[in-house]
Amino acid sequence: DAGVTQSPTHLIKTRGQQVTLRCSPKSGHDTVSWYQQALGQGPQFIFQYYEEEERQRGNFPDRFSGHQFPNYSSELNVNALLLGDSALYLCASSLSRTNRDTQYFGPGTRLTVL
């Protein structure tokens, strides 16, 4: 049973650049949520994708955008990177029809903005 996978593992960018992070959900899951986790904090919800559409969005600026593909995999794009965007970016997958939203996390992408 394939778990949630994310790529890349680590990424270093400079201010103003753009970044794309990728996520493949757990086998059988159709919903992907993205979170940002700053050091010493709990994950913060960025947005959730289901049926290739953004279903819900947290309190993040438009610089954060995403996409979901027909195979349920997803991308997170961040434009005009700021130093404060440095964090662990987590993807979590779930099965929508259960409506309980039990989410399983991938290993994360550590983004450092210099």
Add this chain to the structure above:
Amino acid sequence: QKEVEQNSGPLSVPEGAIASLNCTYSDRGSQSFFWYRQYSGKSPELIMFIYSNGDKEDGRFTAQLNKASQYVSLLIRDSQPSDSATYLCAVKLSENNNDMRFGAGTRLTVKP
């Protein structure tokens, strides 16, 4: 008031003892409650979920939910040094809200 609150710790217990982790939440309409374990530098790992008032046991772990008091707790029996990690409480706010809110986590240290 934060939506999900946890004591940041650190909580230190001796090996073999019971560790008790607590979490309170502000939204009375919250439906689903989760406990995740996160080792340093790793991603959160689901330990348990609970939806109904009362206790739910899974091996050495027991989750307790009291919706009237708006708190959820996690008990770890026979604590082991390998249980040393940060424990995150997560709450799904309502039936139609897909935004899951996390507490900042409680750091647990189990001393041999």
